[in-house]
Amino acid sequence: MDKAADFKDQIYQHFARIGKAVASPRRLEILDLLCQGEKTVEELAEHARIDIKNASAHIKVLRTARLLDSRRDGKYVHYRLADEAVGSFWLSLRSLAERRLTEIKEVVQSYFAEPERMHPVDRRTLLAKARSGDVVVLDVRPTDEYAMGHLPHARSLPLSELKQRLGTLPRSKQIVAYCRGPYCVLSHAAVEFLRRRGFKAMRLDDGVLEWHAAGLPVERSKHRATAS
Numbered sequence: 001m002d003k004a005a006d007f008k009d010q011i012y013q014h015f016a017r018i019g020k021a022v023a024s025p026r027r028l029e030i031l032d033l034l035c036q037g038e039k040t041v042e043e044l045a046e047h048a049r050i051d052i053k054n055a056s057a058h059i060k061v062l063r064t065a066r067l068l069d070s071r072r073d074g075k076y077v078h079y080r081l082a083d084e085a086v087g088s089f090w091l092s093l094r095s096l097a098e099r100r101l102t103e104i105k106e107v108v109q110s111y112f113a114e115p116e117r118m119h120p121v122d123r124r125t126l127l128a129k130a131r132s133g134d135v136v137v138l139d140v141r142p143t144d145e146y147a148m149g150h151l152p153h154a155r156s157l158p159l160s161e162l163k164q165r166l167g168t169l170p171r172s173k174q175i176v177a178y179c180r181g182p183y184c185v186l187s188h189a190a191v192e193f194l195r196r197r198g199f200k201a202m203r204l205d206d207g208v209l210e211w212h213a214a215g216l217p218v219e220r221s222k223h224r225a226t227a228s
Contacts, residue, residue: 018065018067027061036207036208063079069081123211123216126176126204139157140186141180143158148221150221151218157169177203178205179207190203
């Protein structure tokens with residue numbers, strides 16, 4: 001084998017390491033979850049609906065491909081994306097799949113049966129209305145994800161607490177709920193619940209990752225807002 005051919009083979013083998021690492025629905029879900037902020041293996045297992053042993057195995061594959069970093073805090077290890085490029089890679093992969101695979105649209109339509117629940121909301125218009133108080137933006141993810149990054153002026157109200165805290169929401173204003181992005185079902189459930197109880201509610205496709213990728217500011221608890 002000549003030197004040039006050997007060079008190309010080595011390069012493509014390394015590229016293939018990334019492909020192999022993400023060739024699993026569960027590992028893609030783990031990446032998606034970590035786009036919300038760092039998590040322990042226990043948290044990832046719970047959110048991905050798998051046992052801790054399987055979660056650890058998937059994390060090991062992703063770490064071997066250097067897509068994840070970690071830090072230890074006492075007896076817990078917290079995992080995170082290695083850098084922002086990993087989140088951008090996930091968005092690009094998802095976008096390509098959406099363009100090329102019609103099956104994705106069919107699955108989405110079968111779950112989100114009513115089109116208005118997937119109706120797009122203009123980001124800058126929403127930001128202006130949230131700033132002025134004309135709409136109430138609800139982040140229905142767990143509170144730890146909200147703390148690690150949320151839309152400006154968004155109110156943290158996890159789906160699990162929505163029923164108990166319903167009285168804190170104004171019935172006279174439009175409510176826009178969001179969670180982890182277009183395929184997260186937490187905001188879908190929140191909108192259904194609110195509408196059944198007479199609220200004017202709609203769903204925002206964006207999560208923090210999509211919002212940030214669009215060049216809009218993201219806020220973190222006890223920190224100043226940062227622009228992309």
